[in-house]
Every structure is written in C-alpha cells, then in structure tokens.
Amino acid sequence: MxxxxxxxxxxxxxxxxxxxxxxxxxxxxxxxxxxxxxxxxxxxxxxxxxxxxxxxxxxxxxxxxxxxxxxxxxxxxxxxxxxxxxxxxxxxxxxxxFPSTQALDEMVVTGTLKAVSRSESPVPVEVYSPTFLKKNPTASIFEALQNVNGVRPQINCNVCNTGDIHINGLEGPYTLVLIDGMPIVSGLGTVYGLTGIPNSLIEQIEIVKGPASSLYGSEAVGGLINIITKNSLEAPEFFADAFATGWGEYNMDVGAKIEVGKNTDVLLGINYFKYDELIDNNSDNFTDLTLQDRISIFQKWNFKRDKDRVLSLAGRFFYEDRWGGELQWTPEFRGGDEVYGESIYTRRWEVLGKYQLPIDEKVMLSFSYNDHDQNSVYGDIPYLADQRIGFSQLTWDKEVGRHDLLFGSAVRYNYYDDNTTATLTADEVVIPSIFVQDEIALAKKHSLLLGLRYDYDKRHGNIFTPRTAYRWKITDNDILRLNAGTGFRVVNLFTEEHAALTGARDVVVTEDLNPERSFNLNLNYLKKIYADDGTFISLDASAFYTNFSNAILPDYDTNPNQIIYDNLNGKSVSQGLSANVDFVFPNGFKFLIGATFQDVAQTEDGIKRRQILTESYTATWNVGYTFRNLKLSVDYTGNLYGPMRLPVLGETDPRSDFSPTWSIQNIQFTYKGLNGFEFYGGIKNLLDWTPNRGNPFIIARANDPFDKEVLFDGNGNAIATPNNPNALTFDPSYVYGPNQGIRGFFGIRYRIN
CATH class of the missing domain: 2.60.40.10 (Immunoglobulins)
Incomplete structure (x- = not known):
C-alpha cells in the first residue's frame, strides 16, 4: 500500500x-x-x-x-x-x-529652437547626459567638458585659474552658454554658467559647433552650449552626491523635488565646493591651484496648466571667494604691493522663465535676467565690474503644409561697467531683433531649413545673419547634413580677456573695435549600425570651415610688455575634421573615441600664423566595462592634445614657444550593489602630467611679481641685468593646462525616486 x-x-x-x-x-x-x-x-x-x-x-x-x-x-x-x-x-x-550619448532618438531643442528628435534635426547637435558626466566626476560642468571631442576647457591664468571654453579651437568669447535655451551667461560670466548646477538636475547638455547667431544673436559665433535642466517628471525625489580628492577638494551636490499643492512642484539644487590647501609642487612659491569657497543654489518652479501648456520659472544664486598667489598671502595683503595675490569675490544671480500663451497657436514667451558683480584685485591692480543682461523672446511655431515655420522677436539689454580706463562710462545698450525660420519638407528623405535674423545695435547699425541647412536621410541609419551660416559678435574687451587684468602687461587698444563677423560651412555624416548580436556602433563625422572678418585678436608678440588689440587686417580661418565613434557591446563593454584635426590661423600682410593657445589635433576617449554579477563598473577616460603656440615674452624667454603633446587620463570604479547608493572612486591624471615639464619655470619672474627689480629702457622694454639675464617681467599668462598632478578621489551618491 x-x-x-x-x-x-x-x-x-x-x-x-x-x-x-x-x-x-x-x-x-x-x-x-x-x-x-x-x-x-x-x-x-x-x-x-x-x-x-x-x-x-x-x-x-x-x-x-x-x-x-x-x-x-x-x-x-x-x-x-x-x-x-x-x-x-x-x-x-x-x-x-546603457544610454547612448550618440542615440539618434534623443530629443534636442538647441539647433532649431524646437523640440525634435536628433535624427530629424537639420542642424547637427551633440547630446551628453549626466551618465556621461559621471564617467569622470568633476566639481563643475566646465571641467567635465574636457572629455568632449572638439571642446577644451582652457585655463587662462596660472594664478587665479580663470578659464573659458574652446570649441574647434576658437577662443572662449566665441562660445555662448545657455541654460534651458536662454542666453543667460556671456562675457564676464561665461564660466560661471558652467559651475554650480547639480548633476542631478541636468537632463542633458546639447552642443552645437559653428555659428548660431541667426537664432541666438551675438556671441554664438563659434558654437554654443545649452544646459537643459530636468522637468518634474524626470527629476528624483532626492539626490545627494559628495566626493573628495587627495588634494583636499570637497564637493557636494544635493537635489530634491518638492510638491507645492496639486499643480506646482519645485526642483531645488545646492552645490558647495571648498578647497583650502596650499600646494606648490612646482616650487615657484605660488599656489598651483586657487583656493576656493563657493556655493550655488538653483531652484526651478514648474506649474501644471490646461492642455499641458508650459509655465516654468527658475533662479540661481552664486557666490565665490577665490584666490591664488604667493604662499604667504593673506587677505590683509589684498590690493597691496608687498605680497602678490589675485583675489576674486563674485556674486551673481539669475532668473529665467517660459510661459506658453493661452491660445490655440504655439506661442512662447521666454525671458532671463542676470546680475554679475565682481570685486577683484590682481596684485595691486583692482578690477571692479558690474554686468547685467536682460533678455526676452517671443516665438510662434506654426506648421503650414510642408513648411514648419518659426517666427520670433527678441530684445536684449546689456549693461557693463568697470573701473578700467577702457570703460570711462558705463556701456549700456538695447538690441532689438526679429528672426524667421522655415524648415521645408522637400521630399520624404529631404528637408531644407532657411533662416534669417535682423539685429539693430546703435553702436554698429543693422546686422543681418542668414543661415541654411540641408538634411538628407539616406536611410533610417544614415543621415547627411550640410549647414551654412553666419555669426556676429559685439565685443566688450575686458569682459573677455583675463590677461588684460593681471597687471603683467599694458593693454593697448589701437582703434575703435568693429563687430566680428563669421561665415561657416559644416558637412556632417551620422551613421548607426545595429548588429544581430546586439552590438551597436555609431559614427558621427564632420568637416568644418569658418572664416572671420574684423577678427579681434590679442597681439602678444609685437611688444612683450603689451597686449595690443585691434581688428585683424586680413583673415582668420578655422578649418578641420572631427569624428566620434561609439561602440556598445551586449557583454557590458563600451568604447567611445573622438578625434579632431584643425588648422586655426590668421593671415595678415601675407603672413600666416597659428592662433595662440590652439592645438592642431585633439583626441578623447571613454572605455567602460560593467561586471554585472559584481554590480561594478570600470571607466577609463582621457584626452590628448597636440602642440599649441604659447605666449612667451620675446626671443630671450627660455620657456618653450610650443607646448608638447600632452594627455590627462583617469580611471574610476563604481559599485551599485546597495539599493539607492553608488560608491565610486579612482585616480585622476594617472600620468601625473603638469605643464612645468621641460620648462625652467611657468610663471616668469615669480620671485619679483611687482617688477621692483626690473630695469626698463625709455620705451618701456625690460633690460637684461645680472638679476634678470633674460630681460623678463612678471607674467602668469603662460599656461595651457592644469597644474594638478596625480590624485585619488572617492565619492558616494544616494538617490530616492
């Protein structure tokens, strides 16, 4: 049984x-x-x-x-x-x-002021997500852009570490920085727009290389960077990210989403950064890195309205106390001639918003305003500046048959005043603008974009900036784009050229400066490949050409004791080739590599010279692998820069006229085994590279920063003496890369969705 x-x-x-x-x-x-x-x-x-x-x-x-x-x-x-x-x-x-930084289905707005998928945009737009930024965590977007092909953060001063962004070899003043499409930062505040926004509140960063003045006006000559913040649906409930480095740098980002009633929510982000270590590894008695104490508070209000109409209001407050100089400097020496220091107090606030009118047509009102106050001293030379920029824009988006039209009108208010001799009275101007754009669907696979903008500046009169773009979608995986356009830039000298403020050289403006104009051609090819085994490959290649007229260039060479500014009597050309290749394999291996070869030079009186501080080639890479069973990711990132011409003080200067080929490389390990937490750490600058290699010194006459022991002839030129055999003066502008060597870092992220 x-x-x-x-x-x-x-x-x-x-x-x-x-x-x-x-x-x-x-x-x-x-x-x-x-x-x-x-x-x-x-x-x-x-x-x-x-x-x-x-x-x-x-x-x-x-x-x-x-x-x-x-x-x-x-x-x-x-x-x-x-x-x-x-x-x-x-x-x-x-x-x-795995998100793809080159995915064709991402939505972009920067190229045409309209939200379209990247594959449908007639203007090539590069898109970078917070995931990309995490591969090499930094304290600001400014530093993070070192891993973007064709984009280079440039440090302009060895002492205070002021910098700007170069796109395809063009100087920082040619780059316009936007937040949510608003040209809120320019001139004096360009770098500050790339500092202090927590990564948790960034949806993506869109980069357009080439003139975009037909949509954005002045300063969008060489390219633009648009920081898109998250909306309420995509933002986490709470986010915290803190890391420290072996050099004593501390950075914290905190973000939160707060509901205020049924129809309103608020995104709040706070960034705090502190560095207060005196480090002088190159033994010149000057700080290798400026000491900084800064805080930024960002807040964005989103309001729910009928028919999903847009209404948002955002604001940011930024404060920074930064100084660099001789190691014995303290605030009591600020502005004096006993101990050299460069001290900058910056206070800045911004507000921006969007309001979609309550009518059947798609009409959007956008506005922004910022106030930037800077209290600086460079040795014993004070620089006190105040800049205010107001901007308002009304756009009407209308589709008529095969025509996708955009009509717009904008007004920009610029106010700038400082205590230099170049600004005897405050510069105040209102620039009204109108623009029109028409994207025409010629056929199923062909589209043509035509655009024209008119600006009126009382200082320079009427300014027209046309552009055109052609897109041929050969297949769903092959897209060819041809763009042509113009740009213009109205210059305020001292908001853009830090070297003019160091006190190391006299500034000479030889004539009234006329606005710069540019003409650009860009041919772009985008290819994506999906293999049967899940492998994804993306190729994004471009050939670019930009010709500038009335280019305003600093002349460091005619007189080593002066910086001479005038409009170039000739031509300035930037041309080259650029490509990104993105590989993603189903086993967790990812590989992104980019390279740019460029020729940026000026021709005057039949003589062609390479632009100063511009590399002839650059490369970037990002290699990643995820051990899924261990929930561990490894990322190896780096860049490579070719030689660039440097601002030496004449023929007797023993420093090299050209930089060597140099590279910054990093490795990071990220563990995600605990719910809601990420632990990451690694090593930055694995090769321990610094720009003092191969040079007797970086800062000229660092032992005599006020030139008290320098003898000059009747023309103001330094004379060789036993104490100064090379006839030099104090000069901290010989800089092309960061002074920070190898260092470790460790951080923790926590997120609540």
Missing part, C-alpha cells in the same frame, strides 16, 4: 512539473534605476512583453531550447543575448540597458 501511495505522489509531482510553464523573468534597469515600458521579446517567436513601472518583466509559454532575448526602448542601446531553458524551468535574467 505504501508503495502504491509513493508511486502516486511521484506521478502527481511529475504532472505538476510537466504542467509548469517555462518562464523567463527579471528586471530591466540602467545605472541602478528601473526602466519601465521597455520592450522585451524572443527573436523569431511571437512571445513578447513590456516591463512594468518597476522595470519587472515576465515571458512565459516558452519552448525548450536556446533563444535570443532582445530588449529595447528609445534612448538606450538595444540589448541582445542568448539564453537556454529546459522544459518547465523558471529562469531569472536581469537586463542592463
């Missing part, structure tokens, strides 16, 4: 096992966050599903054998992997998706 019962139980359990369905289940996630509504299916079958709001999926009714499972969703690289199952088996397979 017992044998019969045992046999019956065995038959029953066998029946249950045979009746049990073969199932594959798991979660879909990216960077530790669940991805809802991703498509998951078995290739070659009718079995498929989508992940729920928590990223969970379940595939059932699967036959025994080996299958290829595929997962995809817009904005991420498709996942593909083989999996073997036996009859009645329940198998767990978690899927990790």
């Amino acid at each position: 017992k044998i019969i019962r045992l046999f019956g139980l065995l038959c029953f359990f066998s029946f249950l096992c045979n009746a049990q369905e073969t199932t594959i289940m798991g979660t879909v996630s990216s960077e530790g966050e669940p991805i809802p509504f991703a498509n998951i299916y078995l290739k070659g079958t009718q079995i498929g599903t989508s992940s729920d709001e928590n990223g969970f999926y379940n595939l059932s009714g699967i036959s025994e054998g080996t299958h290829k499972i595929v997962a995809s969703i817009i904005g991420y690289i498709p996942f593909s992997s083989t999996i073997s199952v036996t009859k009645g088996e329940m198998k767990v397979m978690d899927i990790e998706l």
